[in-house]
Amino acid sequence: MxxxxxxxxxxxxxxxxxxxxxxxxxxxxMDLRFVAHDAQSLTxxxxxxxxxxxxxxxFGGSLASILTLAGWGLVCLELQQRGLSAGVYVADSTxxxxxxxxxxxxxxxxxxxxxxxxGFAGMLAVRGRSRISVVCEVPLxxxxxxxxxxxxFAAIDEARSRKAAG
Amino acid sequence: MxxxxxxxxxxxxxxxxxxxxxxxxxxxxMDLRFVAHDAQSLTxxxxxxxxxxxxxxxFGGSLASILTLAGWGLVCLELQQRGLSAGVYVADSTxxxxxxxxxxxxxxxxxxxxxxxxGFAGMLAVRGRSRISVVCEVPLxxxxxxxxxxxxFAAIDEARSRKAAG
Numbered sequence: 001m002x003x004x005x006x007x008x009x010x011x012x013x014x015x016x017x018x019x020x021x022x023x024x025x026x027x028x029x030m031d032l033r034f035v036a037h038d039a040q041s042l043t044x045x046x047x048x049x050x051x052x053x054x055x056x057x058x059f060g061g062s063l064a065s066i067l068t069l070a071g072w073g074l075v076c077l078e079l080q081q082r083g084l085s086a087g088v089y090v091a092d093s094t095x096x097x098x099x100x101x102x103x104x105x106x107x108x109x110x111x112x113x114x115x116x117x118x119g120f121a122g123m124l125a126v127r128g129r130s131r132i133s134v135v136c137e138v139p140l141x142x143x144x145x146x147x148x149x150x151x152x153f154a155a156i157d158e159a160r161s162r163k164a165a166g
Numbered sequence: 167m168x169x170x171x172x173x174x175x176x177x178x179x180x181x182x183x184x185x186x187x188x189x190x191x192x193x194x195x196m197d198l199r200f201v202a203h204d205a206q207s208l209t210x211x212x213x214x215x216x217x218x219x220x221x222x223x224x225f226g227g228s229l230a231s232i233l234t235l236a237g238w239g240l241v242c243l244e245l246q247q248r249g250l251s252a253g254v255y256v257a258d259s260t261x262x263x264x265x266x267x268x269x270x271x272x273x274x275x276x277x278x279x280x281x282x283x284x285g286f287a288g289m290l291a292v293r294g295r296s297r298i299s300v301v302c303e304v305p306l307x308x309x310x311x312x313x314x315x316x317x318x319f320a321a322i323d324e325a326r327s328r329k330a331a332g
Contacts, residue, residue, distance in 0.1 A: 023218075029192065054185075059190050060234050060255075061193075061227075064231060064234060064259075065192075065227025093230075096257075
């Protein structure tokens with residue numbers, strides 16, 4: 001299945017947000033919103049208030065959670081749009097915390113350089129498992145990043161795994 | 167100031183937990199508990215229920231938050247015990263997610279190999295800033311880690327910074 005050639009913010013984004021907030025209580029506690037999605041990126045926001053730390057800026061754990069969820073969401077939504085069913089898991093991640101965030105948190109996830117969803121989906125179809133690297137940033141008003149995550153996500157086709165195990 | 171020579175679980179741990187849960191709403195949402203602390207380690211737990219994901223195991227963002235908070239807590243408590251006042255910030259971290267966690271989450275933070283609190287505190291006293299690396303694991307019942315974080319924390323003596331700026 002080919003992804004739409006002129007993708008805009010997915011019609012399925014509100015439904016995806018509803019499901020994530022229902023199934024992941026911490027996403028609800030952080031008041032996470034999935035605000036924009038296209039073929040290249042996913043943008044996620046959360047207000048400062050539930051994500052504040054003892055210093056009055058964004059808690060590092062909240063930043064880590066939001067960055068990870070934005071990357072995970074980017075991969076999940078792409079698989080949904082391609083009609084592929086697979087569990088998506090974070091395998092590893094590196095985060096650099098560069099500056100404090102004193103207002104609403106925004107995280108933008110994109111594929112890492114050299115990665116492609118076509119290659120990722122192709123491998124998933126052939127082997128039932130695939131990996132892809134995502135970069136996710138929290139931009140400040142001046143455009144510089146306050147935090148940067150690089151993470152690898154694994155997709156596993158559960159049905160094929162069960163079939164192989166049976 | 168020399169740290170106590172036979173430190174056991176800090177008398178100040180319940181007070182530290184109360185303060186963290188009050189000042190970091192996400193720690194409260196995760197139902198985080200600081201359960202044991204000595205000169206070498208800090209152990210933090212959280213029940214699965216508020217930290218669950220769409221697959222029924224621990225959410226990666228919760229693991230990242232708990233691991234980060236355990237490392238941060240280890241550094242903060244050591245500074246407290248030495249009577250040192252400094253803000254502690256996570257600078258960067260790498261997490262490997264190795265296995266799903268299907269029950270209560272436990273995270274144990276220790277200094278990374280080659281690090282010492284004496285060196286860290288000495289540098290803080292001399293320069294008003296210092297860095298230290300912490301390793302934090304989520305052990306499974308069989309002793310193998312489900313997740314491992316390596317993180318660098320920066321301590322900044324705010325009073326000295328203000329004095330320098332003034």
